[in-house]
Amino acid sequence: MDDSHVHSDCDTGPESKSFIPAGRPQNTVAERVEFRGRGMFHGIEATVVLLPAPADTGIVFRRSDLAGSPLIGASCEYVAREPRRTVLEAAEGVRIETVEHLMAALAGLHVDNCIVEINAPELPGFDGSCRPFCDEILAVGTVAIDAVVNSFVVDGIHTVQSADRAQTLVLRPYLYSCLAVTYHLDYGRHAPLLPQSMSAEISPEFFYAEISGARTFVLESEISMLRKMGYGGHLTARDIVIVGNDGIENNTLRWPDEAVRHKILDSVGDLALAGTPVYGHVTAYRSGHRLNQKLAGTITSLVKRQRFNRAMA
Numbered sequence: 317m318d319d320s321h322v323h324s325d326c327d328t329g330p331e332s333k334s335f336i337p338a339g340r341p342q343n344t345v346a347e348r349v350e351f352r353g354r355g356m357f358h359g360i361e362a363t364v365v366l367l368p369a370p371a372d373t374g375i376v377f378r379r380s381d382l383a384g385s386p387l388i389g390a391s392c393e394y395v396a397r398e399p400r401r402t403v404l405e406a407a408e409g410v411r412i413e414t415v416e417h418l419m420a421a422l423a424g425l426h427v428d429n430c431i432v433e434i435n436a437p438e439l440p441g442f443d444g445s446c447r448p449f450c451d452e453i454l455a456v457g458t459v460a461i462d463a464v465v466n467s468f469v470v471d472g473i474h475t476v477q478s479a480d481r482a483q484t485l486v487l488r489p490y491l492y493s494c495l496a497v498t499y500h501l502d503y504g505r506h507a508p509l510l511p512q513s514m515s516a517e518i519s520p521e522f523f524y525a526e527i528s529g530a531r532t533f534v535l536e537s538e539i540s541m542l543r544k545m546g547y548g549g550h551l552t553a554r555d556i557v558i559v560g561n562d563g564i565e566n567n568t569l570r571w572p573d574e575a576v577r578h579k580i581l582d583s584v585g586d587l588a589l590a591g592t593p594v595y596g597h598v599t600a601y602r603s604g605h606r607l608n609q610k611l612a613g614t615i616t617s618l619v620k621r622q623r624f625n626r627a628m629a
Contacts, residue, residue: 339467341460344368344429349452353440356414356532357401359550362436364418366453369429371463374591375422377404377412381435386410390419390432392589392612399545402586402605413438416605420585421449423593424523427458428465444532444556446581450524467493468619470596476610483602485611490597494518497583499600501576508535509559512576518584527584529570530577533557536565583608590615 349366369376375390388394388406396405398413405411418439422430424446442448474487490496498515516522534542536558542548548556553566557574571577583600586608594615600607 339464340426342371342428342463342465343426343458343460344370344373345427345453346457346459349456351440351449351452353442353448354550355436355438356441356444356551356556357547358413358438359548360436360438362434362438362440364439365433367431367433368459369431371429371461373429373431375419375427375430375432375588377415377432377434379410379412379435379437380433382410385433388412390415390589391591392609392616395589395609395613397606400542400547400605402589402609411437414441415439416582416585417441417446418449418585419588420523420581421446421453421528423584423588424518424528424581425450425453425458425520426593427453428593429461441532441555445529445578446585447524447529450528454524465593467593467595468590468615468622469493470594474611474614474618476607476614478607483604483607484600485603485607486599487594487611487615488597488599490595492517493595495584495587495594496597497580497600498597499576499579499583500602501579502602503535508561508563509533509575512573514573514576514580516580523584527577527581530574530581531557531570532578533559533575536560579603587612587615590619592619 345366345368347368351364354361377388377390378385386406388404388410390404394404394406396403396411401414402416403411403413404415412434418432470487470489475484477484495518496516497518500513502511503509516526534556557567558565582605583598586605587594589609589612
């Protein structure tokens with residue numbers, strides 16, 4: 317990992333060095349949290365309410381605008397194949413779109429259990445980052461529950477790739493009890509966005525300060541295609557970071573490497589769909605939501621196998 321970008325705030329005691337999870341308590345939000353805003357892709361106004369939940373609930377969405385208020389678990393089991401975002405679908409018409417930023421906020425701040433009520437099919441996009449979610453969660457705080465997190469400790473090397481092998485994710489063991497992410501962003505030699513790389517150990521403090529404020533970005537050359545697909549018609553260059561041939565359009569970057577920081581944000585949110593904290597090191601090369609979702613599915617399978625083996629031992 318690149319030491320200039322590593323944050324070392326993970327558990328570094330003897331337990332973590334032997335790949336035994338430290339066993340932190342499970343957490344939930346201390347009280348009701350409410351957000352309002354328009355979805356990034358469809359522009360629909362939504363009200364989202366986070367509610368405290370008991371141990372081992374996980375993150376569960378509730379569509380309060382639909383008959384019976386159906387539930388959708390935040391699990392890779394419910395991932396629907398849609399471009400450029402993460403969508404969960406429990407049944408026809410029962411879906412939640414663009415969940416990755418809220419999932420990143422919850423995972424990054426160690427909120428393990430929560431009911432997410434929403435009255436629309438898409439979560440608010442805000443400024444394209446997850447900082448607004450984090451701010452409201454931190455305003456009410458979190459509370460520990462009398463139960464221990466069952467983290468997944470990576471004990472082997474696992475690789476997922478795109479069909480053309482242009483995108484790769486590798487999950488391997490890590491010395492400390494946390495998730496570490498290394499991301500290599502590269503759109504090619506002639507792209508307006510230069511290659512960027514970053515490595516980080518994800519703790520709540522580091523996630524909030526260095527990752528949560530990184531915004532969604534899009535290349536100017538992609539905008540017409542997205543608009544033809546019906547996406548983002550309400551957005552302007554002030555709502556999203558647009559990268560043109562001459563640089564950033566009508567906006568100012570929060571960090572010179574904001575794009576790769578946002579890729580790490582998306583990775584944290586998508587991998588949270590595995591349903592358990594991961595202690596390991598993820599190395600990503602040009603990966604996006606689809607590959608992140610595939611790795612989350614791999615982790616889910618590994619967790620089930622690990623727990624079965626322990627039960628049979």
